[in-house]
Amino acid sequence: MTTLILKRLGLGLFTLWLVSVLVFAGTEILPGDVAGAILGQNATPESLAALRTQLGLDEPALMRYLGWLGGITHGDLGQSLANHRPVAELLWPRFWNTMALAAYAGVIAIPLAVSLGILAAARRGRFFDRFANIAALALVSLPEYFLGLLLILGLSVRTGWLPSLADTYEGMGLVDWFRATTLPMLVLVMVTMAQILRMTRTTVLGVMDQPYIETAFLKGLRNGRVVLRHATPNAAAPIVNVVSFNIAYLITGVVLVEAVFNYNGLGRFMVDAVSKRDLPMVQGAAIVFGAAYVLLNMIADIAAIALNPRLRHPRAKGA
């Protein structure tokens, strides 16, 4: 099992390196550059050339990539091209904001979705099961920004119950913080719940069709006990997988939600940086997103290995 996990870690590092290559190449092929974005309509060939030299944009791409990669390996994400402040100093506070919102949503969405999924499995084919399925599908079919706007209209503009801006700042009270971030949290809960709920239901039901569950029923156990004690633990691996996949989504996929609610997380940071063509900032944000995604998927895989006896003892597979 240790070798398996080590292999998975190596693969994770390799993926991260690939991400760095893709991020760098991707930002290279964006049309226009920071010099053009800074100068806009004031761009004349001379002023563009002068600014490019000043910003070091005329060095070969490979040299700039190696310099950047070297920096990342010891935590230096470079300097913003627009105001020469370190990217890391600007980026980490925004990253923790995104993490805080993701945690708020995750803490509510995951237990809720898993328990509703188990409940739906226990009530297979009955009203609750159908209702939960239809509601989950409906919510996951709506784009986040649309859901966000609907909630703002209903809970903020029309009624004034909650603020439409997720306006948070350092030193604000905890109650204010929860109030400000409740609307974006609700949207994130709605879009992540569906997948976890359906996956939980399906895996639990898959286990329920196994012969040993039939045995449990034949022993005279009640439905609820069979689902909770016998089926669910054996369905854990795929559920953990889909949960960590959704946590990764919460962290990396919140760009739209942050824009709709004007939440100052890493997503909005990245949108700002892209529109200003501030490439070190874009690259920094992209690599942090990439690392979070790779890391969470790696944790999911390792957890799946640890929870699955067949993966723990791969040679016993054929037996």
Next chain:
Amino acid sequence: MMNLHSMTAISRRGVLAGGAALGLLGLSGRPLRAEATPTKGGVLKLGIGGGSTTDDFDIRKLTDWVPVNQAYMVMNGLVEIDADNTAQPELFESWEAAEGAVEWTFKVRQGITFHNGKTLTADDILYSLNLHRGDSGSAARSVAAAIKELVKLDETTVKITLESGNADLPYVLSDYHFLVVPEGFDDWMNPIGTGPFKLERMEPGVRARFTRNESYWKPGCANVDAVEVIVINDIAARTNALMSGQVHAINSVDFKTVDLLGRNPNIEIVKSAGGQHFTFLMDCTQAPFTDTNIRLAIKHAVDREQLLTTALRGYGQLGNDHPIPKTDRFFNAELPQRAYDPEKAKFYLKQAGLDSLSITLSASDAAFAGAVDAAAIFRTAAAGAGIDVTLKREPADGYWNDVWMKAPFCMSYWGGRPTADQMLTIAYESSSAQNDTHWKNARFDSLLKEARALLDEEKRREIYWELQQIIHDDGGAMIPMFGDYLDAVSKKVKGVTPHPMFNLMGARMAEKVWLDA
């Protein structure tokens, strides 16, 4: 020597407000509509689009709306453009020009202190202006390049010698980069100025809070206790924040949704007519636009009324194929408005020896919001005049590098300039790097230069009228419309006026308004 400032101000005011206005000379920032006297107190919350994580208060790099508005809270300019588009004294208290408008002397306002207690002197102004001169990387470098020599005559007098005469120098000095900081100052994250508010804290690209400068010098200004700026770049989020009462005012309202917002009884739409205009650029050095007849055919093949009502929902003015807005004192009011006339367009095509014409128009919403729609509307109207327009949608990214000034026929815009001379110089003078139609007209160039140095208003007016006529008849830009600047403001905010320069009262809303108690 004569006092140019008093002269122009009196003649303008004479028209607008009668002799009683004389008493207001030197008192800038008075509200346009007489409302109750300002009351002190409250926290003004502004939701502004156009900010980023890298914003600071470096006066050389003010490029977007959040930093510009914030800079005006902390600092003062040298000259202020008021709501009537007239130059008013700010830290320069008065000015005089010698004949020829090359040599100028400015008096520095007395008794002004910076937030750190230092008294304002001519040295601070010299230092602040010099930040933009030479190889400074300032966005106002090209404007400051007109200054040949900048010297202090005594503690309260500054002398500016220009490269060549410019009667509009006070207007030129109203540029929002020409703000004043103490001599030697360079800590752009912790700004010190003479402005109405002091920075309390800022999280760049997110929010900032300012508190009142209790000893602010402008009467009737700095009324609110504090100002909170929340950066909201997304237009929908900005609109929602105003509707749900989280902010008092927002800038750059979308033309498409402004009518919906205006129906809210608690919200007022502030529309400011100004110099912002939208252009269809014909490159006069590329076929077929080398022929004036073709350019005139295009100018007659557009339905301006329809463009204005559809693309801008009526929030603008008709354009007459020259860039001077109605709000400018040199606007040519006698030039007949060009209308949609397919027959005339066909006539000009014939003059060019053609029965029909096929052209490609490059369009992107990078030019202005709604540019692609506007191009499609033009296409339909042009078809009626025998002109077949192929639309080429360009990516918004890199539009200014790759399409603008390169494609033979493309869409663009210009923000307003404080003076007719600046607008005509930047976009139409042969030698300008941003002459975006590559149009060259020797008579235009020499007249423009002549008018710039004239101190006689009437003679200048005659020349500017002719310059507008020349562009209207010969220029490469088809200019169908001017777009208003749109803000939306809660009715709790008092003292709000339209302003011809920019959104949010020329970026000085925080200084002027007060909150209903």
